[in-house]
Amino acid sequence: MGARQGTHLGPQPDHHLPPERRRRRRLTDDDPPEPTLIAHIEVPFIDVSAASLTFRPDAPSMPVLDRMERDAGPLRLSLRLLGASHQAVVATPDGLIAETLAYRSDFAPDLPEAFSQRVGSWRHRYECTVESLTVPELRSRVRALRDRALMRSDAPDLLVGVFGEDPDALTALEVTGTAPLTWRTVHTYPQYGEVVTTTGTVVPV
Structure with missing residues (x-):
């Protein structure tokens, strides 16, 4: 996203439903009335930039503002929209693979360009770029x-969360492939002119 962190202040009456059946709040009166994959999220402002983000291969309990789930053969991906970034969790036959990119007060900032981990017979590859x-x-x-x-x-393979009053502060979560399983996230931090893009892949070893 861009520069927000906290719990969802707006109602979540249909978040127990799959993404295909959820209603998204329209961004303006001029937007189409049909359901879309854009969520307008109201959260408290925190001054976050790429330099304050932390990547960890884990999935701690954090406020999830929205999510998108997909099956890919024996794998199940859960892409989660957080207050300042994202979390991805892949259920494999050999255990869970996870990545969390967020502002975290319990860890020092750490934004590696690449990371790889193996769980059983599956390998997860993460890559990150920062643009000004x-x-x-x-x-x-x-x-x-x-x-x-x-x-x-x-x-619905693309979910966009627009945060607060700034229309340029968003997080986009996208499933880009299922054979192999791949996804992409885009986070904009307009007050710093930064765009953080990550890609994730899970393949059999």
Whole structure:
């Protein structure tokens, strides 16, 4: 996302439903009335940048604002939207694979460019890039993600969370493939002009 952390202050009447059946709050009166995969989330502001994020191969209990789940053969992916970033958990026949990228007061900031771990006969590969963009460049990137989410409401493989009052502060979670299982996340921090992009892959060893 961009620069927010905390519990969801808005109602969550249908978060027990699968993503395909959830209703997303419309961003403006001009947006299409049909269901989309854009969630407008109200959370307290915290001044977060890429330099304050921490990556860990774990899945601690943290406030989950929304989520998207997909099956890929024997694997099940849960992509979770957090207050300042994301969490991915993959259930494999040999145990859980997890990654959490977030602002965490219990760990020092740590944002590696790459990480790999093995669980049984499965290997998880994580990669991360940080870009510094101009205001027009960042807004163009944000608009493209929101437009894609609107167009894919009938094929929900992309979830976009827009945070608070800043329309350019968002997190996008996307399932990019199932053979092998791959996903991508995009987090924008407009007050710093930063875009953090991560990719995750789980393949048999």
